[in-house]
Amino acid sequence: MSTATEVPMLNVQIDGAWMQFPKGTRAIEACRQATKFIPHYCYHPKLSSPGNCRMCLIEMGLPKMTPDRKPVVGTDGKPEISWIPRPQISCALEITEGMAIRTSSPMVEECRKGVMEFLLINHPLDCPICDQAGECKLQEFSVEYGNAQSAFLDQKVKKPKNVELGPRVTLDAERCILCTRCIRFMSEVAKDDCIGIVDRGSYNTIACHPDKPLVSNYSLNTVDICPVGALTSTDFRFKMRVWFLKETKTIDVNCGTGSNIIIGARENVIYRITPRDNDAVNGCWLPDSHRLNFKYVNDERRLKQPMVKGEPVEWRTAIAIAAEMLKAHASDTIALIASARSTNEELWLTRRLIEELEIDKQHDVIPRAGEADGLLVAADRNPNTTGAHLLNICTTRSGARLKKIADGVRSGQIKALVCLGEDATKAGLTEDDLRKLDALVVMDILPNKTTAHATVLLPASAWCEKRGSMINVKGRLQRLNKAVNAPGQSRDDWEILRDLVQAVSGSNGLHMIEDVFKQMAGKVKEFDGLSLSKIGDLGVQIIEEEAAK
């Protein structure tokens, strides 16, 4: 329920058309909503407005007033406008009743041309080797609003190039247009006021103090919001032209926040991950630790081949042997360790496997606890603990049963263990313990201490190689999408689990991941009425935020 008081609506004329916007709207936002885009560099909706780039100058008018301060109404019944001869910045301008804006008049176009020329005279124009090329606002606005030729005949100002502002961010000060977005981001959002400007006038240069470099875990957001090629990601620098990147909308899986991201990949290789706007989750930011944690996906040690007792086998053989081994065990001798990094669909099929094998309370997930940073990194470093709990894979306290499972293995009470995407040695078991097991069915993507002892090894897919859904710590259901293909013979996790459930129970009927979701939605009320496609790019709140905690 909204308890906000009603915000009054104001009448604003934009390029001749009267529209209504809530009080407090900035002119630049009102124009954007009216589909009149105003070019800008320094303005960022999530940061304060310094008004320094002067690109968003517009022509502004106010209603003509009679001497007794009443608006003069024209023949069309609308107020007559008295235009201010001086251009105004629209980024810091709050609308007022009767305000009129011209977003493209000769004066406005003249202003933009002038600003573009000023910005480019000292710019190196090294677009062919600039990483920003293709997503550079200087390039874009040059085409839209700039001049075809430069009138500048003199020496350009020289500034530092290839400066390591921090471990992950490289600065080319000559490309910088001094919009101060990076400074404001670090000060206002990341709360680590480490970037400033040194020198003066045309020599102004972005800098950090040598003792206090840009080390923040949010440093790469400055690269995202840098409208030009001044700040570049040291990791991504010179790796790939951005226009070759295939972009996939998905979510981050490094913690329970589930930040919305875009994966940039080319020919099955991921090159970078950038944040995707979602005000309900991460705004437009993303921690560095999360966005750079994708290299393991391309690791050459990836598991690519189903194995039984160390011997390569075909998939159907591996599944059949796994099912036989599990069916051969009494349910109280089987335990299952699942992962809170799995999707809801995978966890739903895991749930079904648990039910078919009648495993009772000998199943859990491995918790990953860290410290919340107060911004986007959640204390829960598993992305789908909420889903794991909702689907009864674990109790409200994830990992609570792990000790009992470990003790069971150690005492010989548990003879078969299923590990789905987790290393059992992280759950209190030793490799000696694992050696005692009759059956160890392991599904994973990279070799670890558990896979080394697997009786049946099932190579699966990484988070960016599959589809599915997860629920973040705040109860928001969001969607994973596939950016690249899994290597070798490895398969999508849900398919492996589906086959395993079928092999154990003999049931049938799931052909597509949509079917899994549908089946799940029929049984779990929180998913009721939803489908993978209905989740949309921005997700759906399915559990109230307080309850999710």
Place this chain on the structure above:
Amino acid sequence: MFFQVPAELLAAIDEANSHYPVSKRSASLPLLHLWQEHFGFISDEAIKWIAAKLEQEPIHILELVTFYPMFRRAPAGKRHIRVCRTLSCQLAGSYELRDAVAKAAGIDLAKWEEEGAHHANAGHGNPIAVSADGEYSVEFVECLASCGSAPVAMVDDMLKENVCADQAADLLKLRKSDATLPKVLPPHPKERRIVFKNIDRKGWTNDIECYVRDGGYAELKKALKMTPDAIVGEVKASGLRGRGGAGFPCGTKWGFIKRGGPKPTYLICNADESEPGTFKDRYILHQDPHQLIEGMLISCFAVDARLAYIYIRGEFPEAAQIVEKALAEARAKGFLGKDILGSGFDCEIYVHRGAGAYICGEETGLIESLEGKRAYPRIKPPYFPAVLGLYMCPTIVNNVETLCDVKHIIAMGGAEFAKIGKPNNTGTRILCVSGDVVKPGYYEVEVGSLTMGELIYDVCGGLKEGRKLKAVIPGGSSAKVLKAGETYNVKGKTITLEEIPMDFDTIAACGSMAGSGGVIVMDDSRGMVEALNNINEFYAHESCGQCTPCREGALWMKKITDRILDGGGTERDPDMLVKIGDGIAGKTICAFGEACSWPTQSFVAKFRDEFAGKSQKQIPPPMPPEYSPGELIANETIEPVDAPRGNGSEIMAPAATR
């Protein structure tokens, strides 16, 4: 830390800190000054020490050290000489003076420049050339605000006026007693001394006894018995307009303050006198500080400000000391501090020193500087000082002369003050005349009582022997130049340059501005390209660099006039200069945009022949014309998406039905 911070410096630092009860960061500039006075320069360690002391990020101190040119990151000579480079001093020979000083000090400037030493630390910074033995150093600085006695130099903290190149060697061993301000002639009959009554007055001293003997602080007593509203009313009735440059009505500005709000109100005296051609505040600060303090206290009472600062430009170290002494005297006498004269009104005033940045004269830039930041002017709206000023509280910023006028308005009453001068141009103005006149200096006259011709030929003794008037800059170097022989149409009457009355409105009607009252006169021996180049260099150096047009355009204009003077002027350059000016004026955050472009716009428009004469090179051929962007687009034919390709049967089925 490898160094010991001596106890007396620590004590001074603690004292400075106590002047900023609201924000520690505000003490950044004072601490840097104290440090540099003690150690001679700001080392990297100093930046870290000060940052730690003030609980600031080290980058924030580094930002200041590189922004304010008075701070240096390497030692200067034991005796440091700053020679003023700006227009009035250049006209009087400051370039020759600088070279002569360097020669006398044994510094090879040509070699030093060749070695690029001046780019060692900062891009913009004032390069400091130090003699090999470390005894002397020379720095070319922007306006020292003593244009009437040009050329001038500062030797350590001492100002030496009217110093010719042949006296350069004397500067190296200047003593305090040699550096006193010279006395000027008694007031000209056309003057009316109100604010400058005591300046260079016989027997006058700047201590409080002398001031009180002369009836000082009587107006403060009077004002404290009035209601604040009544004081604001008198100031409104007086028609007083701000003397800093913009000429905004003072009473109206005060009227924006809503007394009794939840936030405190601050008052700031803008003593960052730095518009080239202007040098009036210097005299008030040096010779009559109590007049200013009294005016400020009355103003504080009127707007309910309990804390006020006097922002004195860094190049006035002596003035800062004098005003601090005067404040201590006033405090001792009960005029300042708690319960002033038993009225129950508390008010504290502190001196805050700038450090060589012209932009601090812009009131919101000044506020940022006082907050311990780079002096980046704020956008207005929303940051009108009367609403969101110092520490985001209501703040009044007034010029030194304006605040002094307040005292006299209380003395004579607003209505009486309004009778001085002309309607809407009331009171007196201190005109600062420099350049090519026989008697440059300050002259306080009733606003508009005098024409430009009378000022130049009568009051200032005319031009030098055998010279004719060529141009006048009427209100500080940012004002548009007026050309001899021009006529102006003012209220239906055609008047010549000499007939312009020196008031706000007429000078504005003639296409320029009365500005800060700095009148720079140039005779027919002067080249206008050279003059504009000097002004361009000033503004390129002083642009804070915050917003695009001014940051890029000011330096661009300077580069073009540099090139024209070097013989590389192209046919397009005069037009280009105007175009750049047009691209800046009216499009920037603060009025610096106008300040830096008006000279270019007016010089080129009015002295086009001179610019064209020096700009005759062919424009370098443009890149060979291949296609215009329009042609490129026209040549590009893109098949519409819905058009069938080949025969219809080849159209692929939509993916969903495949």
